[in-house]
Amino acid sequence: MGNLLGKKVAVLGAGSWGTAFSIVLADAGNDVCIWARREEVAASINESHENTDYLAGIELPRAISSTHDPEQALAGADVVVLAVPSQSLRENLPTFLPYVDDEAVLVSLMKGVELGTLKRMSEVIAEVGDIAEDRIAVVSGPNLAREIARREPAASVVACADEGVATSLQKRLHSPAFRPYTSVDVLGCEYGGAYKNVVALCVGMAVGQGFGDNTTASLITRGLAETARLAMNLGANPLTLMGLAGLGDLVATCSSPLSRNRTFGEKLGQGMTVEEIYASTRQVAEGAKSCSSLRALAARTGIDAPIVDAVDEVVQGRLTTSQLMDAFISRDTKAELS
Numbered sequence: 067m068g069n070l071l072g073k074k075v076a077v078l079g080a081g082s083w084g085t086a087f088s089i090v091l092a093d094a095g096n097d098v099c100i101w102a103r104r105e106e107v108a109a110s111i112n113e114s115h116e117n118t119d120y121l122a123g124i125e126l127p128r129a130i131s132s133t134h135d136p137e138q139a140l141a142g143a144d145v146v147v148l149a150v151p152s153q154s155l156r157e158n159l160p161t162f163l164p165y166v167d168d169e170a171v172l173v174s175l176m177k178g179v180e181l182g183t184l185k186r187m188s189e190v191i192a193e194v195g196d197i198a199e200d201r202i203a204v205v206s207g208p209n210l211a212r213e214i215a216r217r218e219p220a221a222s223v224v225a226c227a228d229e230g231v232a233t234s235l236q237k238r239l240h241s242p243a244f245r246p247y248t249s250v251d252v253l254g255c256e257y258g259g260a261y262k263n264v265v266a267l268c269v270g271m272a273v274g275q276g277f278g279d280n281t282t283a284s285l286i287t288r289g290l291a292e293t294a295r296l297a298m299n300l301g302a303n304p305l306t307l308m309g310l311a312g313l314g315d316l317v318a319t320c321s322s323p324l325s326r327n328r329t330f331g332e333k334l335g336q337g338m339t340v341e342e343i344y345a346s347t348r349q350v351a352e353g354a355k356s357c358s359s360l361r362a363l364a365a366r367t368g369i370d371a372p373i374v375d376a377v378d379e380v381v382q383g384r385l386t387t388s389q390l391m392d393a394f395i396s397r398d399t400k401a402e403l404s
């Protein structure tokens with residue numbers, strides 16, 4: 067393990083990030099085959115070199131092909147990238163695993179925590195596939211799909227318990243516009259990625275009500291404190307939360323109108339219901355589900371988590387967005403670094 071000298075990468079999931087990440091992979095010299103859940107998406111990628119549903123207007127490199135057949139997507143791939151919504155990973159894995167090479171490394175792009183089991187995506191892959199941790203990696207950072215697809219410069223983290231595997235993957239991902247850093251802190255990267263989506267929902271709710279930069283900066287900063295509190299308690303390196311997969315992604319997602327999570331929160335803040343928002347888009351806003359799993363995880367760990375608690379209350383319809391900020395401000399006062 068650790069060399070990854072092949073050329074073919076299978077990307078399982080043809081949404082915004084699976085497609086944009088395929089551009090990075092192709093620009094870095096890989097041949098990419100994207101598995102698409104719907105045949106028409108695969109046909110659009112093969113025939114017009116465009117994913118019209120998720121990245122309209124972006125021309126895809128010719129090194130990218132697509133198929134609806136998992137066996138065809140996975141044939142000959144030594145790197146397997148998983149890019150389906152987090153809550154669907156467990157049900158999807160049995161479709162893919164029979165065709166995954168025994169030596170292949172599986173790379174999770176997903177930013178969520180499973181409802182019910184409260185597991186991270188790498189834990190779900192390890193459990194369902196009975197796969198050792200040195201064959202599972204995570205890529206996470208401030209990587210809004212459309213900006214990456216436009217080849218705007220960005221950095222990210224590729225994390226694996228086996229540093230040699232992380233370094234091999236780093237080489238396979240390093241493109242003219244995309245700079246990956248290695249890490250061995252898989253857990254820290256995954257909690258950073260899942261938590262920032264919930265904070266972005268919260269920021270969106272504030273923005274939707276017309277609040278400005280003091281409010282959003284306060285939420286981002288306290289969101290980072292909350293993320294670090296939980297992740298460190300569960301074993302993360304605190305410096306990971308200060309890095310690209312923590313602070314970097316938090317700032318990008320909370321600041322950008324491109325973020326689906328922030329947009330979801332903004333629509334709630336403007337008065338739309340959760341059901342209306344789901345009906346208005348095909349795209350996933352992971353935080354709307356992971357707020358419940360992270361809340362349960364924080365409760366199980368005995369960690370104070372006011373932002374995930376409040377976001378979950380709003381998503382469940384038990385708190386209105388106009389009550390949200392008051393719920394934060396009126397909490398018992400305490401020391402900042404407590």
Ligand SMILES: NC(=O)C1=CN([C@@H]2O[C@H](COP(=O)(O)OP(=O)(O)OC[C@H]3O[C@@H](n4cnc5c(N)ncnc54)[C@H](OP(=O)(O)O)[C@@H]3O)[C@@H](O)[C@H]2O)C=CC1
Pocket residue numbers: 079080081082083084085102103104107119120149150151152154158175176177178209210211212348349350352
């Ligand atoms: N977009 C971004 O900027 C980034 C996203 N991520 C993470 O990547 C992951 C994937 O997100 P993204 O690509 O953006 O999501 P999108 O919503 O853009 O696309 C989701 C993809 O998954 C498919 N899908 C939906 N439901 C299922 C299901 N039940 N089983 C199998 N496939 C399904 C969709 O297929 P169909 O079209 O048929 O519905 C579509 O191809 C998420 O965890 C997200 O947090 C990470 C970094 C950046």
Ligand SMILES: O=C(CO)COP(=O)(O)O
Pocket residue numbers: 177207208209210211263266315318319324325326327328350351352
């Ligand atoms: O993870 C992301 C950027 O790094 C994308 O965020 P959204 O899922 O909110 O669009």
